[in-house]
Amino acid sequence: MLLCIAAFTTMMSCSKEEEDALDIPQNITIEVGEDYSLNVNQDWTTSKEFVAKVDGSGKITGSHAGECDIQCSKGKCHVTVNPDYSLYREPLCELGLTKEYVMSMYGTPYNENGGTVIYETGQESAPYVMYTFEDGILKSSAVVVKKTYESSLKRHLNNRYVYVMYEDGFYYYSNAYTTEEMTKMVMYGSYNSSYYLVMYLPK
DSSP states (O other): HHHHHHHHHHHHHHHHHHHHHHHOOEEEETTOOEEEEEEOOHHHHHHSSTTTTOOOOOEEEEEEEEEEEEEETTTEOOOEEEEESSSOOOOOTTTTTTTHHHHHHSSSEEETTTEEEEEOOOOSHHHHEEEEEHHHHEEEEEEEEEEHHHOOOOHHHHHHHEEEEEETTTTEEEEETTTHHHHHHEEEEEEESSEEEEHHHHH
């Protein structure tokens, strides 16, 4: 008898949870600056405010390119935020990447000089991408961008990073709001009279 009561109680509890569960999409894809409304008043939270924000009505706003989870006590959805603009393909920039791995992804370089390999992109706006290694491990990556595309460069970076400061001729950006969460720093400054050098530093 006790087993029957316990089983019945469990079934009722599961049914109640299923009734309370929100009928919301499991996956949502938006662009930077775009909104998506769940139209459900709950105590919503975001796992990564840098990527997407959410208010009490379930309105999700894309902040920067990336992925995060939006959830409350009755449901959760995965949010992908895509950039609304791209000037060039983002270079590889992760701690621990080896020279062999990078070259396997890009193929034969246009030029190789010691610990630096250079690839042509075929783009007028950003003709070269460079990777610098120390003891075979990625130290930094960089993209060479024509100065005539500066406004486009800033739009590209603002879609993916937050501006931090300007110092000693360089503009600094981060991929997080706090230094504790940051895994990548991006900085750009003058390379020569015609080009900027956009450097990517893994943290």
